[in-house]
Amino acid sequence: MKVKLFTELLDGNVPLKVQIKNSKLESEINEFIKDKRVIDIKYxxxxxxxxxxxxxKxxxxxxxxxxMYEEEN
Known part of the structure; x- marks a missing residue:
């Protein structure tokens, strides 16, 4: 089993709902896992x-x- 960590900083002055919609985090994760066997994802x-x-402030x-994933053979 292997692990990969993804992080993204977002501006707290903009509503979180709007930023998540425009976030790159989701597409980065989807691209990463497309050829992997995913065991679990913790958010x-x-x-x-x-x-x-x-x-x-x-x-x-x-x-x-x-x-958490394994490489596809």
Whole structure:
């Protein structure tokens, strides 16, 4: 068994629903798994607050997926 981790940072000022619709994460995962036997996929999203260069708080989403797979023979 092998694993592959995918991550994407999203702007917390834009609604998450809109960003997920335009996200590259889904297409990257689909492209990766097309010739693999997928055992499991674990998905997680986290909302954090970061300080910008002006000292203002800005929300930021991090979406990640862990793909557990085996190579097709």
């Amino acid at each position: 997680q999203s986290t909302l954090t607050t970061i300080l910008n260069r002006y000292g203002h 800005e929300p930021q989403y991090e979406c990640s997926a862990l793909v």
